[in-house]
Amino acid sequence: MNCPYCGSSDLRVIDSRHVEEDNTIKRRRECESCKKRFSTFEMIQEASIIVIKKDGSREFFDKNKILRGIVRSCQKRPVSTKQMEEIVSDVEKHILNSPDKEVSSNQIGELVISRLKKLDVVSYVRFASVYREFKDVNSFFDELNSIVESEKEL
Ligand SMILES: [Zn+2]
Structure with a gap:
């Protein structure tokens, strides 16, 4: 996974939360290079x-x-x-x-x-x-x- 802003792969997860309704995990990430933050949703296993x-x-x-x-x-x-x-x-x-x-x-x-x-x-x-x-x-x-x-x- 890469930062959508600068393309760096140096990312840090700052928050992780299970979204019950659609069975996904929401992760809040921060890019270590440009310090911008973004969210990802992943289907759980x-x-x-x-x-x-x-x-x-x-x-x-x-x-x-x-x-x-x-x-x-x-x-x-x-x-x-x-x-x-x-x-x-x-x-x-x-x-x-x-x-x-x-x-x-x-x-x-x-x-x-x-x-x-x-x-x-x-x-x-x-x-x-x-x-x-x-x-x-x-x-x-x-x-x-x-x-x-x-x-x-x-
Ligand atoms: Zn970045």
Whole structure:
């Protein structure tokens, strides 16, 4: 980064503040050469995961959006809010560890599905039916059958 006035890279941060509303860090800097001051806004790290949606458009990874989907699927089911939040942060950690901080909405769905499956079958089927967009009743029952089969094996 260089001073916008004289181009010097000799800068000093004099103030740093997290702006909650748009998830940025505002930094007030002073140029050591010309002593002029200016502000910069930086997106904070967690917003750097990009989600590729089914229609090909991109958006920033939004924890709350995923949590809302899980909460909807777990209505009146024995899954605690804490467990739901753990799924979200677990999925986030998983994506952050991937080399290219880009993920498809499908992948996110599958990551949630695999975790929800271990907690509650009904919530899992509800969530999966939204994410996988079961084309017809048959594919929905196929999924149910595969659950019943895997339960038998336990
Ligand atoms: Zn300067």
